[in-house]
Amino acid sequence: MLPDRPRPLKLSIVFPLFFCLCTVFLVAVPLYTDPLNSLIGIGIALSGLPVYFLLVRSPDTRRPRWLRAAVAGVSRHIQLLCRAVVTELDPDDSRPKSQ
Known part of the structure; x- marks a missing residue:
């Protein structure tokens, strides 16, 4: 959006990749272990669309x-x-x- 705007914090690509892996893990494990309740939660979230x-x-x-x-x-x-x-x-x- 504003490429010339000064950034107060610069991170290497490792931190966003680690964050993405953690979020995929936090979504995938409940879907695998308890699919019914997970799908109910996803349905509730999608009801806001x-x-x-x-x-x-x-x-x-x-x-x-x-x-x-x-x-x-x-x-x-x-x-x-x-x-x-x-x-x-x-x-x-x-x-x-x-x-």
């Missing part, structure tokens, strides 16, 4: 006005609760992009 596509992925123009207002209100309250603010490292979208 319709909500994602309706609230996040779909454009604002396709959502009803009441749904846009509800999503905006919930987003604002969550931002206030988590004290989410724009920092100096966040890109400013109002500036024209240089070429």
Whole structure:
């Protein structure tokens, strides 16, 4: 996204590979040892996909006005609760992009 942005931490490729192997292990072992409960958990996780596509992925123009207002209100309250603010490292979208 921003290749010239300074990175506070640089890692070798070993750490991401180790992390990926660990996560594959943590998913594969329960699927092998207890497939029914694992599939129930995967089904519960996948049940969030319709909500994602309706609230996040779909454009604002396709959502009803009441749904846009509800999503905006919930987003604002969550931002206030988590004290989410724009920092100096966040890109400013109002500036024209240089070429």
